[in-house]
Amino acid sequence: MTSESLDAFVNNLETYGKIYGPVKTGESCSFQEISQSKEMALNYSRTMIPPKKFFLKLKERMFIFDERECEYEETLEDGKIVVFGIHPCDIYALKLMDKIYLDKNPDKYYQMRRENATLIGYSCHPDEYCFCQSQGTNYAVDGFDLFLHELKDKFLVRIGSEKGNKIASENSKFFMDVESSDIQEFREAEGKREKEFTLKLAINGLTDMLALSYESDVWKEYADKCFGCGSCNLVCPTCRCYDVVDNVNMDLKSGERQRMLNSCMLKKHGLVYGGKNFRPTRVERLRNRFNCKGSLREDMMNCVGCGRCTVYCPSKIDYVEVLRRVRGEL
Amino acid sequence: MAREIVVEHLARVEGHGGIEVTIEGEEVKDVKMRISEGPRFFEAIIKGVKYDKVPDVMRRICGICTASHSLASIRTIEKAFKVEVTPRTAMLRDLLIHGEVIESHSLHLFLLALPDYLGYPDALSMMDKHAKEVKAAFQLKKTGNMVHNALSGREVHGMNDRVGGFSTMPKEEDLLSIKKAMEDSKAAAEDAVSLFASLDIPDCTHSENILMALDPGDRFGYLGDHVLISDGKRKRVEEYRELTNEEVVKHSHAKHSSYRGSSFMVGALSRVTLCKERLYGTANELFREHAEKLNPRNSLNNNLAQAIELVHCIDRCLEDIDALFNNGIEKEELAKIEPRKSSAIGAVEAPRGILYHDYSFDENGCITQANVITPTAMNSANMEKDFGVAVGRLVSERKENLESTLELIARAYDPCISCSAHLINVKFV
């Protein structure tokens, strides 16, 4: 596909739903609804809030209830959406979320939205906070419908699903066959990109290293710096803890159940009956966060190396630095 | 034999106050507006605070006229650092203060003053018989609050109005819904005028009242840099010390305001009287219709004046919103500020009357000295005068009646005690 056809192609995606793309909002970026491709800042490095927000909403109503009628009624909205310009790390993160939210007790809200969404990946270049290469998530093999690799004046497009194939054939006028020169160009671009990564984290054996460092002083040291503000979790593409509240209406009989993203850095996260807290101080909470992120779930690490938690930590706690301290590298 | 009348607790005013009258025989010996509200010493605590956050502290002087304190504070700071704001900012400020007057006046007129006239302890218990009035009150109040919300970011202590402009422009849809709400509640405001004009207002306080109000320029309004006085003089706000003459009175541990030796009055009645020819539109018509009921010698007429202002404010908000739409509401950067060692005095017409803020800054823009004079503080001496007059006339009446009349007078002034606690007669009995 040529660069010029991008605009027309994006317009055509409308049949697959509302189009969301990375848009510059002040100094940062955010996935927002767009009407034209030029509204997007496709050379963005990362959005503050990852695309998980489309599937596990930051805040959402789960259902309404009415005591008089004795009923619970689900409130689902299903609109089709296209997420355009998603990076490999975020694609991996969604794969991870899928493992949790689409397991044997699938989350209907998440599942419906996932089914209603079209994901169009977009190639990226690392900045000083990206360490997806170390996490092995810098190149998305699957988990998308289409993936656009930006070359000099064209895109190399990979098809990742049946839906992607359908989109491509419907838009075949924009697509040309891949020639060997394209492959050469792609190969060079990828090779160059691989070399652009400056931030590295050795992850082999990290899970055990974390286990061995459970009592390490590193936690206390960073906990002193930490605000316990939860920003790290909320911007993390793989963090998915949520909290639930019931709100009653004026009539005291009806209301809604709402859930919103939660954070394990907050004191309520470990609180149970009788005021007992399983993670009473920031030391336990910070340690828990790093252990959770650094653990494996079905062979996938819970961290995709997007760098968001480091960038958005008001106290500048550097994720990679902490783990290197844990490993004893620093 | 000396007799004492004490209205122990003045309810339905914002803050704590009481009235204390000592009568000897038929003669009024002493009248005191007793304020038990604790002082908060804003002028002292604000020292050393950098200008950018001064309004954030100072607007907390009062929960009701919070935007007035904000704007007085902001305008004073801008004067000190010679900051010019854009016409759009000026327009938004005009809208904000008119919104505040709507909120404050509707609260005061319907929820605080009206129950006195209709013989109820509060507006909520009027619900059964006077649902219309109570609903109108909440409708108007809400309309005013919508302005607060959209422009300053919150009903009380909004933060969006900053030194140098507004941090974020109000949303178009918010302005549209305010416009709709204003149009819908105009009738309620006009009804308020008829309602207060129809009330039987006692004239027990009838006496000389010196009036003061800010000169709003060509058209009736609440922002200005000069003070109009009923003796025909016009002064710069910088001369406020001569206009208020705050002094410490030995016997009362408190400051009293006076102008040329007498008490004076600020607020709605002063404004509409001194600027009557600048009223326009429906408010002007209503003023002329009820002109004879607005005798400034009877302070109780303040309520009717407030009702007329309600109508004015609604019209003005509508005008301002239209003008904003015509001129566009694109985002603007805050004006650049270069702090310097300087002093300035700024004033606005708060719903209850003139409000002065006076600051001095050091070269870093931190406060070295501050003085705030609130309308309730200025009015307190006049209130005491009115109490004296009324008690003198009604002294033969039964005590309860007298008490309720005193409360009626106090509330007609719409005293906001928490903001002025440090200035009025404080005496612990």
Place this chain on the structure above:
Amino acid sequence: MMENVFLPKLAKIVKNEKMTAMEHFLRLQLLDKKTAEEFQYNLGQFIEISIMGVGEAPFSICSMQNQKYLLDLCIRSGGRVTSAILRLGEGSLVGVRGPYGNGFPLKEMEGSNLLLVAGGLGVAPLRSILQYSLKNRAKYRDITFFYGIRTYDTMLFRDEFNSLLAGGDESGCKFYLSYEDPKDEQCLLLEAEYSDRCMSGVVSKLFERTEISPKDTYAIICGPSIMYKFVGQELTKRDVPPERILISLERRMRCGIGKCGNCIIGDGSSIRYVCKDGPVFTYWDALHTKGMI
């Protein structure tokens, strides 16, 4: 239409009885017959109870599955949901989701001795096992029950346990009781009567009263979190293998099905969800999962 796992099913409170100052016995019946019939649970599993406008909380089912599809629970009040449950009269409706969690491996335990150790409210899930094992007495060898209470007033299922105490070995189970307040009069009376089965002290002291055969014994512990450590130590001292010691954990839970993440425990190499990987774990898990006990 796909099922929404978060949407509670309605159940009627058929019994809501005060047991102690803080605990209530609650019996629920699912309104929908089909749902009720399909509602098959393992002992040790829990359900999420919703009260409209208040919230949702997990509770262990405290009796074995029965033909009438009734769900028995024992609820300690104090929080939002638990206090609201207490207010509800018989006939009121609540929401139920579940059953969730893994439950106890009853099949695996067949042919072994059972040692059940309960502290306070921890008796709730263990009572269901006791019921089951007594009903299927032949499948198990010795059944021993240790119950630790603070005072007589806080003892749950008092009649049932009193009769076990009175019944001695005849009841099919060796029941031992410990109480923490040495001045509690009713407990002292009990001790006077059953001196070999009742004593003052914490529940782990009961180990002094009876022999535990390390071989062929499954121990199941449920109680306040510090109890696990002490009882676990006593058992390992007696050579009971850690993988045959089972514990049932409590954590903050918002979903019960491994989504909300509140109950996650462990370190990099052993992250677990208490709700879906548990709440029943082995003592071996506990020794190898940081922060579990």
Place this chain on the structure above:
Amino acid sequence: MAKPKIGIYGLTGCGGDQLMILNLENELLDLLRNVEIVAFQEASSVQQDEEVDIAFVEGSVSTELDLERLKDVRKRSRMLIAIGDCAIGGCVQAMRNQEMTMKEKMEEVYGKGEEYFKVLEPYGLSKYVNVDLELQGCPIETTEIRQVFLSLLHGDTPEIKDYPVCVECKLNEYQCLLVDKGMPCLGPIIAAGCNARCPGLGIDCVGCRGPIMNETNAAEELHTLLEKGYDERYIENRLRFFGANFEGILKLSKMLREKTGGARGK
């Protein structure tokens, strides 16, 4: 069931919290159908000194009279709820606590050489009486007071937010002013509940809801803002606006004062 009796009282403050209750407007009328108002200082002349089920108290204890009234209200109420920062940590009027004596403040405002009335250093209610629930905010939020009313009427203990503004800021996807723009935002240490109003408007949080109880990492806020180039006094003032009586900030202030030696704020 009899309607619960409610009393709304004010001590020293700006009246804004009572006003926020009035700002529930039409909803207030609905709510009040379910309760009996025994006292509502800002809105009613009815002031019965009877027992109440729930007392809402606004304002700080700044005079002996405040204290007397507070003790009286406590005696008469089953549940006492402190509404607004004034009633919790003293709010802005407490910002110079321990920095200036009351005499100094008084002289500043009234001039020297007089004999002045007796005032107390401003504190929240819990310094003097047992408080059942604290609703932070300057002012409290209508959504919150509504929720509290509804929870109580529904028979439940209200849930109070005990996490920082940053959480709400992120949930709204507001740009982070501290990280992206280097603005001196107090969001990380301030209790949420305002739905991150200020960051939503592009304004750095001044902390009007007060610090999070027992969780305030004030030292790190100082450190973070120092790194961003703000001066120590500026940051300290900011922390003190609404937090001077909170433990973490108190400790920090004391430490700073010891470091520089002597009184400050002059």
